[in-house]
Amino acid sequence: MxxxxxxxxxxxxxxxxxxxxxxxxxxxxxxxxxxxxxxxxxxxxxxxxxxxxxxxxxxxxxxxxxxxxxxxxxxxxxxxxxxxxxxxxxxxxxxxxxxxxxxxxxxxxxxxxxxxxxxxxxxxxxxxxxxxxxxxxxxxxxxxxxxxxxxxxxxxxxxxxxxxxxxxxxxxxxxxxxxxxxxxxxxxxHNLYLGRLPRASTMLNLGSPRIKIVVDPENPKAVAISHSLSNLEDTENPNLIVVVGGDGTMLHAIRNFWRLRVPFLGINTGHRGFLLNNLEVEKIREILSEGLIAWQSPLLYVESKRGDGSVNSGLAFNDAWAERASGSTAWFTVKINGTTKIQKLVGDSILVSTPAGSTAYARAMGATPLLVGTPALILVGSNIGEPPGWKSAYIPADAEVEILNADSSLSNKRPILGFVDSVSVGEVRSMTIRASRTAFVELAYLPERDLAEKLMEIQFPVQKEDQ
Missing domain, CATH: 3.40.50.620 (HUPs)
Incomplete structure (x- = not known):
């Protein structure tokens, strides 16, 4: 039946x-x-x-x-x-x-x-x-x-x-x-239905925290902190996801739990932890009961078209990109909202990043990172030969970027590979990338957490004085 x-x-x-x-x-x-x-x-x-x-x-x-x-x-x-x-x-x-x-x-x-x-x-x-x-x-x-x-x-x-x-x-x-x-x-x-403009950040008052804990199991400090918070855990009905580890742990948590639709609070026990908070262990419980600021960050919606015409769709929190799949440089055509902006971009790769992901590969490729909540996306290339001098661009947050393989030869001498948050989708003919209309996360920070200052620290690292 x-x-x-x-x-x-x-x-x-x-x-x-x-x-x-x-x-x-x-x-x-x-x-x-x-x-x-x-x-x-x-x-x-x-x-x-x-x-x-x-x-x-x-x-x-x-x-x-x-x-x-x-x-x-x-x-x-x-x-x-x-x-x-x-x-x-x-x-x-x-x-x-x-x-x-x-x-x-x-x-x-x-x-x-x-x-x-x-x-x-x-x-x-x-x-x-x-x-x-x-x-x-x-x-x-x-x-x-x-x-x-x-x-x-x-x-x-x-x-x-x-x-x-x-x-x-x-x-x-x-x-x-x-x-x-x-x-x-x-x-x-979020002040919905009051005729007000949407805001990138909101005040978050949990009252009684009910947390879901995601921890880096290889980090002893992270494991110890997670154990100290275990009696606040409510895996069935959480109102906050507490991520203990580094930015990689946060990315893992977002991939798995964004549809719970509760904010993510990161506790940094890793290296820089741009997406996380540096908290004193003995104050964590007190902080969870106080007010936090939640910044909304979109996920990218990515459609990757393969040579056989099939289409793979996926979501990325940090970035999505296309890169050369052979020893030859790749040829890309770049369109934004259906209009060709670069007919032939010659280089190793081209990437689209969210502001939250801009301190990762986008920054390594030469782009200046953006603050979480900035209404923009970053488009950046690696080892670009043509157009001369082109490196990166900021584009509107609601723009749709299409990256196509500009090699139209039958032999396809310059194949390209697609990646969505570092996960390969194989050889592609094109990728269409935009901010998702349904998928986003809210990243929670302490009110005194200065994201601009953290961004400055990343761009201007403290150097050790000569001995």
């Missing part, structure tokens, strides 16, 4: 308790629930008023822990609105596909006048052919004749509206009964 898979799509702006109740009801009746927050919607402009990164974070928080449920962020990542008939095609390999709808969308179906039939793409066809799980929405009573031909009705009726929540926030009214605590805290900390 085929698995029954139900798709739960929506704007989720914000994702709220009534969405979670519906998802739990679906999970009790179907084998698998897939929540799909939509991207850009021409018919629902309020969806576009909230950053996709914020909607993605709140969706992950709201649905966490529901069995047999996954959140698929592909629409948000692509800034797209995939129609219902296309979703059926996309997921049909998983089993028998069902679509969740409320009665507000099926009222009038008995007369061929439902919203689905009148306004949705291929409306009459999907009404007749697709499977629908229908929930009665308070305020939208229905006649049984309104139900689609292939449908079931969920009980009990539900109420709730994201519009109502946004309006309450704007009027400074409490919403604690409408959203889960994690979503409420996120909205409050």
């Amino acid at each position: 085929a698995k029954r898979v139900v798709l739960f799509g929506g704007s989720f702006n914000p994702s709220a308790k009534h969405h979670r109740v519906l998802a739990e009801a679906l999970a009790s009746q179907f084998d698998h629930v897939i929540v799909i927050p939509c991207g850009l919607r021409p018919d629902k402009l309020t969806t576009n008023d909230t950053l996709s990164t914020d909607r993605a974070a709140m969706v992950d928080m709201n649905f966490r822990g529901i069995p047999n449920l996954e959140v698929d962020l592909f629409d948000l990542e692509n800034d797209d609105f995939t129609r219902t008939f296309e979703l059926s095609e996309k997921y049909k390999h998983l089993g028998e596909v069902w679509h969740f709808v409320g009665t507000d969308l099926i009222c009038g179906g008995g007369k061929g006048e439902s919203v689905i039939e009148r306004e949705w793409g291929h409306g009459p066809e999907i009404w007749k052919d697709l499977n629908f799980a229908v929930a009665e929405r308070v305020g939208f009573p229905y006649d049984p004749s309104d139900l689609p031909p292939h449908s079931i009705v969920l009980k009990p009726p539900y109420s709730g509206s994201s519009t109502e929540i946004r309006e309450k926030i704007l009027k400074h009214r409490p919403i604690g009964d409408l959203v889960v605590p994690e979503v409420g805290a996120y909205i409050d900390r």
Whole structure:
């Protein structure tokens, strides 16, 4: 018997308790629930008023822990609105596909006048052919004749509206009964739905720390610190990830746990530890209960196209790059937002870095690093022969960079390799790199931690005096 898979799509702006109740009801009746927050919607402009990164974070928080449920962020990542008939095609390999709808969308179906039939793409066809799980929405009573031909009705009726929540926030009214605590805290900390511009940093007050510890097991000092914090650990429901080690440990933690959507606090027991804090061991517990500053840092979304036409997608916290795969220098074409900026760049490699990753390979290649939170990306080359004198450039944070192999010869004498956070994706024909629309982390620092001063230390290391 085929698995029954139900798709739960929506704007989720914000994702709220009534969405979670519906998802739990679906999970009790179907084998698998897939929540799909939509991207850009021409018919629902309020969806576009909230950053996709914020909607993605709140969706992950709201649905966490529901069995047999996954959140698929592909629409948000692509800034797209995939129609219902296309979703059926996309997921049909998983089993028998069902679509969740409320009665507000099926009222009038008995007369061929439902919203689905009148306004949705291929409306009459999907009404007749697709499977629908229908929930009665308070305020939208229905006649049984309104139900689609292939449908079931969920009980009990539900109420709730994201519009109502946004309006309450704007009027400074409490919403604690409408959203889960994690979503409420996120909205409050980021000042969402108040008509204010987004901020690169926010104040983080944990109250009672519930931490998940990630430690460098090869560093005795790091292991000792982690043991001293073990009674604060809550691996099931953390509100902070404490990383004890060096920048490499932080990178490992981010790769594995960014979708927990809680800030990362680094405790440096390594070398420079640009992404971490230098803390006195005896004060760590006290600091965890005090206020911190959380800086938002995007991950890079990278699509690598191979010679056979297949595309590999991945995320990078630090950087992504293409480099020569043979003894000959590589030829690259560089496009930004679809416009060719360098027709033929001759060199060993070219790299795109986030500000948080700019103290790593980007700096080693000659670029001046940026502060975490700077609204820019770095583009830098290594051993560049052409164009003469070109080394690096700062580009807008929302720019899309395309790096192509400019060697168009049939023999492909100058192959290039792609790397995403130092992980090889093999030989590529092109790489498209931009800030992710769904993936980011928040890096927590002490209020007195001067990131600019740390950057100065890295660029101007103290030299030992001659003996």
